[in-house]
Amino acid sequence: MEALQMMERRQSKAEEGFVRFFQKSYHRVFRGAFAACGDWSVAEEATQEAFARAYARWRRLRDAPWVEGWVMTTALNESRKLVRQAGRTRALAAANAIPNRDATDFTDSINQRDTVRLAILDLPERERTALILFYLCNQSTASIAELMGCAESTVRSHLTSARQGLGGLLGAKEDDDGYA
């Protein structure tokens, strides 16, 4: 009886652990998915699918240091798939893509944010994924290499190209030494 209660506590602890992880990481993963597709509803769907898949494997994933990176990569892949499936063109990071934004606010800061997001959406898929994981999700190049299934040097190369791609719009300069 006692053992059963212990087991129930362990099970509900595991579920609680997942819920805590979900609550802590949801916003970051959503932002990553949104950055990848520029569509609020697609990002929502992809993020929830990624977390559901993580829960399906929670026993194996929960102790992994890269679990959030795994969910993020899954969400990014899922969002790309959803965009392709629906034949959607990216709705872009414009005012109407973000709920609750004041559509009459055209201040410089908003324009700049939209510009950055559009520039990211213009990047090739692999470069965009590497950039989002590195800059937005703070993953190391080694983790990204593992998550994307490529060499670390390839990740660095994607990041350099992505920075070059953004450079035209943002004036960013090359800074190879800055990669963690």
Place this chain on the structure above:
Amino acid sequence: MTMDTRDLRRLIHSAYAEIEPELPAADPVLAKGRHVRFRENFVRTTIGLIVGAAVLAPLIALVSIGETPGKVQTAAETSTLSSSGVSVDVPLEWDGSFFEVSGFGRDVLVVSNLTLPSSVTESAVEVRAPLDSSDDVVVWMVEYVALCPPCDEFIPADAPPAVTTDALTGFDVAGGVLPGIEPIPDHASTRMLFTTEGRFFDLRVEFGSTPTNEALTAVNRLLASIRVDPLGGQGDAPACSSPGGFLNSSCPAHEWLTSVLRAGGLELTGDTGTALSAANAGTTVNAWIADTKAAVEDYPVWGEVHGIRVAKLGKDTIFWNAVTGRQVWIRTHSGSLSTDAVSKMVETSGK
């Protein structure tokens, strides 16, 4: 505008700072997760079946035309585990062991595709609890060496019956003889009582959730490999120091248990090979001394006699720890024992 990595990171973060989605409830995600697990297992099984059929079909065809008889190897690599005349072929990637558990059975056979703990209680909850997916399974089997015979509810069979999806309805109270086992939510389980070679087995199978066909096949292959030999030396007088030593009329424990039964008005009528039989008018019982002790406090209370707790197992079996350090078990097969008779037996067992 030029920028370094830090500046770019800050710029990108600020570009998404206003992206503040409402945090959805976790429950639908958990439910979807369970569905994903089911979906993935289904796909895996389907692929397995297709690949299996593709590989096996040509092999079967070859065998059928007699070109390569005896070369088809479909069974997984196994190792044989055996104890007390019971053996089973355990797949190499699985784990199996015989555990000493309770006071009314022989060592419990436990086999799982998860790693087993170092010890297991009678309900095997330590092994059952970690079962998570439809591929996770534990099989455990108790042999009742004192409780039966007679155990009329046990189905005669050469080997354990195969498990089917329909049979996975839970651990019911077994024929009123044995207690049920606490269910674990979402798990799929079944229990089979069978007798072979004059021996009585209570077999339980539990999956983390409704099993895939692949998991069922693996378990049924395991069950089909269970072999039971008749117990050797039955009828020989056991040594006083052996677990069944009380059956030997020249052993002190035999006299002691006989005097306990007499105190309850019961006279010896023989033994079953594993327990003493006794009777009084319409009441017949089996009685034995446990070689290992079940935790009396873990079982429902039948009553208390002079501060000694008497526990019950199912509706017909009671047991208690005698002051002498022995554990006495009595199972009623017909009629009933009066409270007074039990009180006198408990009292005598303390002398």
